[in-house]
Each structure stands twice: as C-alpha cells, then as structure tokens.
Amino acid sequence: MAFNNRVKIKSLLEQPLIGAEVTIMGWVRTKRSNKNVSFIALNDGSIITNYQVVADPNVISEEILKKCSTGACLKVNGTIVESQGAGQAAELHASSIEVLGEADPEKYPLQPKKHSLEFLREIAHLRIRTNTFSAVFRVRHALAYAVHKYFNDKGFFYIHTPIITASDAEGAGETFKVTTLEIGNPPRTEDGAVDFKQDFFEREANLTVSGQLEGELAALALSEIYTFGPTFRAENSNTTRHLAEFWMIEPEMAFYDAEDNADLAEDFLKYLIRYALENCEDDLKFLEARLLDEEKSKPADQRSEMGLIEKLKFVADNDFVRITYTEAIDILRNSKPNKKKKFQYLIESWGADLQSEHERYLVEKHFKKPVILTDYPKEIKAFYMRQNEDGKTVAAMDILFPGIGEIIGGSQREERMDKLVQRMEEMDIPTEEMWWFLDTRRFGSTPHAGFGLGFERMVQFVTGMGNIRDVIAFPRTPGNAEF
C-alpha cells in the first residue's frame, strides 16, 4: 500500500491531462472562498507555479475547507478540467480533500504577505516554503548539477578532498580547530602544553580552507579533476559576501597553462549561466521580478542597469575582458575616482593590492563586463603560483563579476621544484611538512593549473540575491549555527 501515488504539479503543468482523475499533494499557498466555491492555490515545491484546486462546498465539507489554510498540507483527488478563469490553463476539481497536516493561522509564521528577508533568515527552516527561497534553492540545485555535468562531459573526475586536515599551508585565512579533547581541560605533556598526541588524529587538526593542494595530487595522476565540497573560514566577517562555511568548486588540470586555465574558467562560467537560463526560466523570471521590486526602493543610480535575465544573457554571450594587473593599475591610477580621491584606498603605485572598490570600478564602470585579471605581483599571492619570467609577477588569475567582485581565483601552479622550494622558504612555508606536495614536483612534474569558484557567489549572481546568507539553506556566520 504505497502512499505516493501523486502527480507532481510540474508534470501536470507540462502535460495537462485534461479529463484525467489524479491525486496531487502539496501545501496551501492561498485560499479564496465565496458561498459557491473555494479556490485553493497548492504548491508542491516541484515548480514555482501553484496549481488551482477548485472545491465545491457541496462536495468538500466546510470542516475540511476550514482546515485548508495557508501552510496546510493537502492530498487532493479530483478531475482535471480546462480552466475558465485567467491565470491557468487547467485546474483540479476536487472530489476529495484529505488534510495531511494543518497549519494554525494564528501561529503559522508564513502568512500570504510580504516578509522581510531578515525575518525569513530567523526561520530558515520554513523560508524554503516561500516563492523566493524555493526558487533560489531550485536554481542552486540546477547550478550544482550543471557543475557536475560540465566536468563529467569533459572527462574530469570528481575527487573528494579531505575536510579535516592537519595541513594549513595555504594560509588562506583563519581556520576552525577540530578536536575530541575536552576544551578547557585537555591532557597535558610534561611541560604543560596541550598533549595533541592524545587528540583523535594524534596531532592538531582543522577544517579545510581549500582542497587545492590535494586536488593537485590527483590531477598529476588523472590529468583533469575537480572538487566540489565545503570549505571554511573562521573570520569574523559580518558582510553580505562572507560565510564561515561555504561550498567551493576547484578544478585542477595537468597540462594546462595560464591561458588554458582562463579559457576553461570562462567557458565554465558561461556554461553554468546558460544551463540556468535553459533549465530555470520560470524561477529566474520570478527572481527578476523580485529584484526589480526590491530595487524600487533604491535611488535610481543604484538600480541595476539590466534586468536579471538580460544580465545573465549578456555575460553568457560576450567575451570576458582579459587584462594584466599592470594594465589594471594604469587604468585605476588614471581613473576619475582615483584622481578625485573618491576611492577609500588610492592607487598610487604598482604593487598595491586591489580592494573591492577597485574591482567594482573596473567591472562595473570601466569595462561593464566580467574581467579576468592576470599576472599579479608575487608578493600579494600564494606560494604555489607559477613565477613569471619578469621575476616580479606570478601567473595568477582572478575573475571579477559585476555586483559580486571576485568570483574565481586561480593560477598556473609552480611546477619547477627549485623555484617552488625557494618561494616556500622566502614565505616561511614549512617544506618538510609538505613533503607530499613537493613529491609531485620531484616525480613526474608537469605544467598544471587550476582555480576555485565560490559556489554561493555564483548562486548570488544567477539569482540576483544581495546577501550570501540567502543562497545557502542554513548559513553559518559568526554567532550563528542555528538549525
């Protein structure tokens, strides 16, 4: 006696099945009633569109109809009929309604009115039931699937790199410690230090900030691999762009140089956007309207110049600008905001680290396109990036997106043992601890490259959501590990 004999609403909207007797199940979004009839808008999460259930009070009892309030879960049997009303082609004339779960209108927080995103963040366990968040999470799913499909179709292999790691060589930021010791009362060595030999891994361990180094090990065996997993930063950043726990995609490819790397990254980003345009049309239309509505309250000059879908098409259809860091510094030094001292950090000379304001200027004002910035000064980049012939720069690449800033960071990796060791020593990276990483240069080394895409930033870009906490189901930020 299986229970699940329903037809999904998505499938009913694609194949109307006029005249058929079907069962649908879902949650009530709204109910409108008059003496002769009730219209119930039912949503099952499979698609943003609600399905209209028509209930005749001569068929469905008043007691049942009363319970069909917003948020209640229903099982409805009935016949599909062509709709007389506007707004839908067909509707379900109910022969029976079973209330699977009620939702007391006095207590249910999601009433059919506009709720602020801040309020919805407090009830992240329920916000998935709203139009906005169900759309965001369907798009997020589609993008995640597109990531796997893109790489699988290209012959890349998905590698699960470790989440718990004893190496923190990348120095990408503050890490979370992982332990089974009693915090505050750990075992001690004779000299009073914490005795990590008695910890689970018999040493200090933390949560990974990147799977790149392990990804390189796999790429130097399987040629082309990618990771897609959670990464962590214990930074006290309360911004709309930072999470303590976020998902990252890190392809790593043997036999790729910096140009191959940029080509792949640009192709990949465009593929993801096109996939969403093709597979999430209805959700994107809804999100575009939402964004337009949200921006109405902003001053005209802060509103987006393009609608969401137009912007996505623009990025998918146009070449990204590719310039070097050195060229970018020239542009910025001669820019209006620099000359008029409008930048918080003025660009005075080559070597300056680029801030968010500079990246946004390049992308949003100067080029009005995504920008691939390459060949940064080695001093502001990580030890593993390949040193260029000029002795000053490395084969790094950042991809900057309008409204988002850095969405991808990558580089060709230093494959030359001597150069790599020299740079590690200059930067105080312990070469002994990293014996396994150096082994890949010691044995069968080869030019290789890779990059990291912050998945949530990509979801933000595609959905138009302004706050990164609104594109992951249960965000982790300072002071926040609820649910």
Added chain:
Amino acid sequence: MAFNNRVKIKSLLEQPLIGAEVTIMGWVRTKRSNKNVSFIALNDGSIITNYQVVADPNVISEEILKKCSTGACLKVNGTIVESQGAGQAAELHASSIEVLGEADPEKYPLQPKKHSLEFLREIAHLRIRTNTFSAVFRVRHALAYAVHKYFNDKGFFYIHTPIITASDAEGAGETFKVTTLEIGNPPRTEDGAVDFKQDFFEREANLTVSGQLEGELAALALSEIYTFGPTFRAENSNTTRHLAEFWMIEPEMAFYDAEDNADLAEDFLKYLIRYALENCEDDLKFLEARLLDEEKSKPADQRSEMGLIEKLKFVADNDFVRITYTEAIDILRNSKPNKKKKFQYLIESWGADLQSEHERYLVEKHFKKPVILTDYPKEIKAFYMRQNEDGKTVAAMDILFPGIGEIIGGSQREERMDKLVQRMEEMDIPTEEMWWFLDTRRFGSTPHAGFGLGFERMVQFVTGMGNIRDVIAFPRTPGNAEF
C-alpha cells in the same frame, strides 16, 4: 600560446586517428628498449589502458630516452600508425619527446612491480598513479555522477545541509568539536566553566553526523530532496569498514511511506550499479582480475562465489528480499550457527540487536541476495522513526549487502506531532532545542521518509576493494590526518 594541445588517450582509443599527427601527454608506466627501438607505455589517467609510444633511437636522443623512466611525465609528438604488435590496435611513432618532469628511478617509490595496499596507503598522494587506484577513483567519480544524475532526472533537488552544527540530537555517535577557542586556555565564565559565548558560534558546535534533520526541513517544502556531503564520526574504530570522515547521500521525500522508501532505495542502488557497469567496463574488468588475484591467497571457502562483474549484474537484475525484523529473528534463531552456538552473539529472543555476523548470515548464507530488513523494535532505533500500529516496532529499513553489511539505513519519519514529542521525551531528546524540527510537524506535516547511503561502502561494493581506506583519496581514521 596555450599549452594544452594534447589528445587524451581515452579519446585516441575510441577514435584511433590512423595517420594523424598528434600530441599526447602522460606518465611513463614502463619502458622496454633494445638497440633498434624503445616501447614506452604512457598513461594519462583518462583511462586504464596505456598508449604505446614507439621511439626510434635515430629520432629520439639517448639522453632523452634515458629520462623516460617509470613515473616521468612526457609530451610526445608523433604519427599514429597501425600496430604490428599484439596488445594494441595503434601506436604513436614519436617524432619528438619532451620530458616535462623526470622521476629518478633510484627514488621514485612506484616502480613497475606489485606494491601492497598497506604500502600504498602510506603514499596516498602517489597511489592515485597506480592502475588499481586510478580505476577505483574513476569508478568513484562515475558513481558520484550517477547519484546526481539519478536524482536530477527524477526531479529531486540537491540540498547542502550544514557541516558545522550546534545540534547533536540524532545521537548517531561521537562527534568532533569545532572551535576557535584556545583548547588549553579558553576564556572562562565567572564560575570557571568554558565560556562558549566567546567561541565563534557563541555556543558549542560540532561536525555533523547526518544531514537528515535539515533534509526533512527542505523535503517539507520542495517535496523531494537529497544531500550528498561529508559526515563525521569520532569513534575509535580501526576497522576495514569505518572512517572518521565519509560521504553520505541522504534523500528525503515528502509523501513517501515505508514502502515507497524501500522501492526508491532498491531502484537507486540498482541504477548506480547499472551505471557503473555501463560506464566503467574497462576499470571493472581490471578490478575483477585484481580481486581474483588477491583471493588466490585465501582458502577456497573464503573466496567470492562470483566474479565482481557477475556479482554486480546479479544484484542489479534480481529483486531484493524484503523481510521484517521479526521474520529475520525467526530465521536466525533456527539457523545452524545459532543452534550450534557458532554466532558470537546468540539470538535468543525478539528485541536483540542484530550484529554484523547475523546480517552476513542472512545475506550471504540464507538468502544469497541483498536484503531489506524492516520494522525493527523501537528500542534499538532513533527517535524520529515512525511508530507502527503494534506499539512495539518502527517503520525502519536497513539494506544489507553481501560482503558489506548495512549499506543503507532509513525509515518513514514520525510525522505525528504528539507521537514524536512523546518518543523524544521517552528518549531524553531536548524538545525545546529542536523547536525548528518540531515546527515541521506543527505546520503542514505530512507522511515522509528517507534513507542514508554510505557512499564509500557503495564504492567498496562496486570496486571489490576490501578496505574502506582504499576507496577514498585521503582517508581520515584515528591517528591519521596526513596529506
């Protein structure tokens, strides 16, 4: 000047391109030389098969050829020619060879001889370059992709549930603590306790043991979801079946009862196996031969009755056995090993927890098929499982596989608020902390179900690898967080 102009070996084997001039890149597996010619077997990780490079000493210098030792990375230009020798249809006659990276034969650990799996575990960063491990990780990739494809095609949405969590209500085992406090010297409250208000999340936090509870929140909005992410157990288990960090797939479905749940799980497992059979034929053939070879050293009665591929086909093509716990107890009580007291834990009465030896007896001796065991005593199962009418059992389901044991655990969930709260109170689960979980029963509750598949156990089953540490790239176990 992009570097990556190679043809992948996999593609060359599918489309031989006789007469074409191509570039291939990869790592030397073996080299055989005589005065007139050298044969180099090159592997690029795209496929298990090596490609034969033929080097004429009149064309390629002795100095270069000397460097083409096992493990070295080469870029070879040449012409594809039909092969005269046995073993391959075509081969590459080299016009030039560039040694991208040498591998000193005196130091490179992976020489062309048989290495033990134990030894290779010590050099996990290099073992991916062996036939066995490259095959395992290609199959692992294929299975991961199949997971996403299966659910995407069915309209399920992929949800990333949190890795760091403050809730430990599932009680699925020991957890790892996550903190930014100084472990030996944390801030204290006035009464001397550790002041977790000053920790990153302002409370105690740990690594997730399961995404199920959060998955339920999403299923009760989007109908059908799945997770696929890392989960953690801080158990001091040094076995061939346990990891401290492993990946789990957890689908969760609104409108499914226990039978729908079992139907989905069986269909899903068979899909994964069929996908591997269709997409990994050459790797599976290699792994089958490897297993056969490994089992030669075992006594005849401990060898597998079927070859690897035959076993996979058998599981994919036959119905799983479905029996209740109560029926299983009857079978076990009357079994030979129970009567002859061969079981370590004798089955005496209803209510006993099943041990690995009992599961293996049912699957491997009695039924010789995968078994779906249902309706366990509520005392030995988790609080969230749906209580059956008998008042004694819950709608739990475990799926047992030959050689693996439990590969899936799942249940219909208790959707009735009163029954759920009552069970939580009986089991001392804090209902106040779990307000968000209970909200799903308070508002728009519905029958729903789900299960968890341990991904590494599935990879073990499909690849025939005996030790779970050999199916994940960088295993985390007690005392081991290397790489």
